[in-house]
Amino acid sequence: MxxxxxxxxxxxxxxxxxxxxxxxxxxxxxxxxxxxxxxxxxxxxxxxxxxxxxxxxxxxxxxxxxxxxxxxxxxxxxxxxxxxxxxxxxxxxxxxxxxxxxxxxxxxxxxxxxxxxxxxxxxxxxxxxxxxxxxxxxxxxxxxxxxxxxxxxxxxxxxxxxxxxxxxxxxxxEGGHGPRVTSATIGRVIDMGLSDPFNMGAAMAPAAVDTIEAHFRDMNIEPSYYDIIATGDLGKIGHRIASDLLTDHGLKIPENILTDCGILIYKPEQPVIAGGSGCGCSATVTYGHFLNRMRKGELKRILIVATGALMSPLSFQQKESIPCIAHAVSIEM
Amino acid sequence: MxxxxxxxxxxxxxxxxxxxxxxxxxxxxxxxxxxxxxxxxxxxxxxxxxxxxxxxxxxxxxxxxxxxxxxxxxxxxxxxxxxxxxxxxxxxxxxxxxxxxxxxxxxxxxxxxxxxxxxxxxxxxxxxxxxxxxxxxxxxxxxxxxxxxxxxxxxxxxxxxxxxxxxxxxxxxEGGHGPRVTSATIGRVIDMGLSDPFNMGAAMAPAAVDTIEAHFRDMNIEPSYYDIIATGDLGKIGHRIASDLLTDHGLKIPENILTDCGILIYKPEQPVIAGGSGCGCSATVTYGHFLNRMRKGELKRILIVATGALMSPLSFQQKESIPCIAHAVSIEM
Incomplete structure (x- = not known):
């Protein structure tokens, strides 16, 4: 509906x-x-x-x-x-x-x-x-x-x-035991004109922010509804930008709630530069880590905001900027 | 449902x-x-x-x-x-x-x-x-x-x-005037081991047949229910194979009902070899030609069986065969 x-x-x-x-x-x-x-x-x-x-x-x-x-x-x-x-x-x-x-x-x-x-x-x-x-x-x-x-x-x-x-x-x-999917917000394509394929986090951050704002507007709830709001693979740079943009837009999300799968997946000492990315990043962290934490009772409500950079090597060669998108899914125990 | x-x-x-x-x-x-x-x-x-x-x-x-x-x-x-x-x-x-x-x-x-x-x-x-x-x-x-x-x-x-x-x-x-979408059959991946990227029609034909059979089995109707059953882009070769396979499987579809967008789109004298293909083939023939014919009252019920070859140049180089799929959508006036 x-x-x-x-x-x-x-x-x-x-x-x-x-x-x-x-x-x-x-x-x-x-x-x-x-x-x-x-x-x-x-x-x-x-x-x-x-x-x-x-x-x-x-x-x-x-x-x-x-x-x-x-x-x-x-x-x-x-x-x-x-x-x-x-x-x-x-x-x-x-x-x-x-x-x-x-x-x-x-x-x-x-x-x-x-x-x-x-x-x-x-x-x-x-x-x-x-x-x-x-x-x-x-x-x-x-x-x-x-x-x-x-x-x-x-x-x-x-x-x-x-x-x-x-x-x-x-x-x-339908039915049975396990975490329940309660809502999903489908994102628009957001392109702020960034074109550096070595800085996807910065390119994708505004798309994550757009979808997070749409989710709270459409659902008419506050960020505190969730124990965790995790973006997909913004990494350290994109996460900071997303957090700042949200605050600027009047939607300040506490540090203990807003996190990112790309930051969580690796240890600080691993040489992953700004963090993890790829379709497997939000997929493994959500379907492994977060759902396990829900099943253990550590988390009750989470919002996963998977982020995507919709460019190709060819669109980059043709001097196009990077269109980005984010889809959010709410999972509750 | x-x-x-x-x-x-x-x-x-x-x-x-x-x-x-x-x-x-x-x-x-x-x-x-x-x-x-x-x-x-x-x-x-x-x-x-x-x-x-x-x-x-x-x-x-x-x-x-x-x-x-x-x-x-x-x-x-x-x-x-x-x-x-x-x-x-x-x-x-x-x-x-x-x-x-x-x-x-x-x-x-x-x-x-x-x-x-x-x-x-x-x-x-x-x-x-x-x-x-x-x-x-x-x-x-x-x-x-x-x-x-x-x-x-x-x-x-x-x-x-x-x-x-x-x-x-x-x-x-919802509501309003125009052709109505009444059902859709989602295809399985079918791979008969063909690997020639210059013969996609033959590779895709078994996938079209699998989905057409599934559609009639699931809906419990006969092919004569439709005025037209159009595959997406099998072309001349694939169309003949699909027609033969359907007959072999006991689902003979008359020649005036079973057709193919890849055959219909071009004139016989155009140098298109076995026929048209590409996502734009079934999309333009359906959303232009067929729907216009429905709006004119020439067709009442059509089944579009869009076919796809799910390979990539890289999967071909790695000696993989071509996995194919077909999705069927029923449109009625």
């Missing part, structure tokens, strides 16, 4: 029956390692390409979520997934393996919450019994496609971020 | 309040030219890149659909769109121009019906007043990205297809 201009309220409160997070060796040394279901020592996952390794991460996340819920593949109507690879091959090839009817989505790193929002809408409208939502990224596959092969050893400025090697998946259904 | 395993029945029958099709110079010489709202003489549309030209096609299709319906941009809640460009930049940059909350989708050339299916679900579940669904492709942009720049003059086998330069858009809402 539409509320306000861009928010869906899910009156049936679809349940996240199970979720899973799978990561790589760098995530294994991270700050939320204990919240991953599998942590691979081998960045190749035994595959002969990074792209195939990414597909494997996503397949595993989906399969583990199903296993935890005790639900068979055949009983899941739809798989919704997105990733950063050209033509989202990680998602489409994983969909081939999983064998479920499939809806490919793309919102760059906002794909995680775009998928969860649509999955919840599908369940809320009784258009499926079970929907699996997933998202993935792979550091080396992303570096190769968007920047340079990692073997070149190219240097990066302090505003750059580290693409997470990981995948997250959530099985959504 | 879910019916069977993978079909949504829209009991409120969302209305296509207006639709638009925009094409290029080659489409202007085609068989359904009179059904386009704008036909550009200049393949560049006055832009400095093919990618920017494609974005322009999509923006225009969206703007014309809104204009025809007499609905302002601000009153449309969501824009759903997909295209073939890496990171679907045509859709995302058009979403920046249109300024509506945006859900990016990707199903290769099936994106047109993936978008219409989701838009109808959003309207049917009262999650928006108006949703704009669009899809686009540009011949030269696609050739450059997937194959070779057209200036190379590379030769192609007789199974190859011609990417349509065009965009289609449909404004969907």
């Amino acid at each position: 539409l509320k306000g201009h861009q928010t869906w309220v899910f009156y049936s409160k679809p349940t996240i029956l199970a979720s899973a997070a799978v990561g790589g060796p760098f995530e294994a040394k991270g700050a939320v390692a204990e919240d991953f279901d599998i942590l691979h020592e081998d960045i190749w996952l035994g595959q002969d390409s990074y792209e195939k390794a990414e597909k494997k991460l996503l397949e595993q996340a989906g399969e583990i979520a199903l296993e935890k819920a005790g639900i068979k593949k055949e009983d899941v109507q739809f798989f919704l997934s997105g990733d950063l690879m050209n033509q989202i091959i990680s998602s489409s090839f994983a969909a081939r393996t999983l064998g479920m009817p499939y809806l490919g989505i793309f919102g760059a790193c906002s794909s995680s919450m775009e998928g969860l929002a649509l999955a919840s809408l599908i369940i809320d409208s009784k258009s499926a019994n079970y929907v699996l939502a997933g998202a993935s990224s792979h550091n080396a596959a992303a570096e190769k496609q968007f920047r340079y092969p990692t073997e070149y050893g190219s240097q990066k400025p302090p505003t750059a971020q580290w693409t997470v090697t990981g995948a997250g998946a959530a099985l959504v259904g | 879910l019916k069977g395993h993978q079909t949504w029945v829209f009991y409120s029958k969302p209305t296509i309040l207006a639709s638009a099709a925009v094409g290029g110079p080659f489409e202007a010489k085609g068989a359904v030219a009179e059904d386009f709202d704008i036909l550009h003489e200049d393949i560049w549309l006055g832009q400095d890149s093919y990618e920017k030209a494609e974005k322009k096609l999509l923006e225009q299709a969206g703007e014309i659909a809104l204009e025809k319906a007499g609905i302002k941009k601000e009153d449309v809640q969501f824009f759903l769109s997909g295209d073939l460009m890496n990171q679907i930049i045509s859709s995302s940059f058009a979403a920046r121009t249109l300024g509506m909350p945006y859900l990016g989708i990707f199903g290769a050339c099936s994106s047109s019906m993936e978008g219409l299916a989701l838009a109808s679900l959003i309207i049917d579940s009262k999650s928006a007043n108006y949703v704009l669904a669009g899809a686009s492709s540009h011949n030269a942009a696609a050739e450059k990205q997937f194959r070779y720049p057209t200036e190379y003059g590379s030769q192609k086998p007789p199974t190859a297809q011609w990417t349509v330069t065009g965009a289609g858009a449909a404004l969907v809402g």
Whole structure:
């Protein structure tokens, strides 16, 4: 049901029956390692390409979520997934393996919450019994496609971020036990004219702010409603900008509430420059860390605001600025 | 509402309040030219890149659909769109121009019906007043990205297809006048092991067949229910294979009912080899030609089965076969 201009309220409160997070060796040394279901020592996952390794991460996340819920593949109507690879091959090839009817989505790193929002809408409208939502990224596959092969050893400025090697998946259904999806705010494309692909956090911060403001306007609630409001992958730079912009706009969110998955995922001593990024960042931190904290009773209400930079290497070459977007999903215990 | 395993029945029958099709110079010489709202003489549309030209096609299709319906941009809640460009930049940059909350989708050339299916679900579940669904492709942009720049003059086998330069858009809402979306069948990924990117029609045919069979099984109706069952862009080769496969599976569909947008869009004398393809193929033929025929009273019930090849140049280089998908949407007057 539409509320306000861009928010869906899910009156049936679809349940996240199970979720899973799978990561790589760098995530294994991270700050939320204990919240991953599998942590691979081998960045190749035994595959002969990074792209195939990414597909494997996503397949595993989906399969583990199903296993935890005790639900068979055949009983899941739809798989919704997105990733950063050209033509989202990680998602489409994983969909081939999983064998479920499939809806490919793309919102760059906002794909995680775009998928969860649509999955919840599908369940809320009784258009499926079970929907699996997933998202993935792979550091080396992303570096190769968007920047340079990692073997070149190219240097990066302090505003750059580290693409997470990981995948997250959530099985959504009606009833049962688990965290409930209560609303979702779909973002507009915001472009403040920034064009530096090594400073995505700054480019995406205004989109996160726009969606957060829309969420509170549409829902007519205060930020204190939530225990945590976590942006997807703004990193240190973008997080500070988003926090300042929100304060400027009269929506001051306390430091203990406003956080960012890209800051949380790694330890301060890991050389991730401004923080984590990639579709797998908000997907693993949400479907692993945050949902685990909810299940333990540490968090009651969270708002995940997954952020995405909708550019391509070609749009950058053609001197376009970076259009950004953020989708927010509210999860309550 | 879910019916069977993978079909949504829209009991409120969302209305296509207006639709638009925009094409290029080659489409202007085609068989359904009179059904386009704008036909550009200049393949560049006055832009400095093919990618920017494609974005322009999509923006225009969206703007014309809104204009025809007499609905302002601000009153449309969501824009759903997909295209073939890496990171679907045509859709995302058009979403920046249109300024509506945006859900990016990707199903290769099936994106047109993936978008219409989701838009109808959003309207049917009262999650928006108006949703704009669009899809686009540009011949030269696609050739450059997937194959070779057209200036190379590379030769192609007789199974190859011609990417349509065009965009289609449909404004969907509740009530009002116009063709109604009554159901949608979301496809599974089907991969029969074919790997020739110059024979997409053959690769996609089994996916079209799988979705058509699922549609009739879930809806418990016969093919004769429809005046037209049109696949998206199988072309001559794929169309023949799909027709044969359906007959083999005991679902013989008469020649005057089963057709293909990729065959319909161009004249026999145009050098398009096996026929048209691209997201813009089913989008322009459906949102222009077919809906016009419905509005004139020539067609009462149609099923559009948009087909997509979910590979990338990289997955081809890595010796992967081509995973394919098809989404079917039923439109009734």
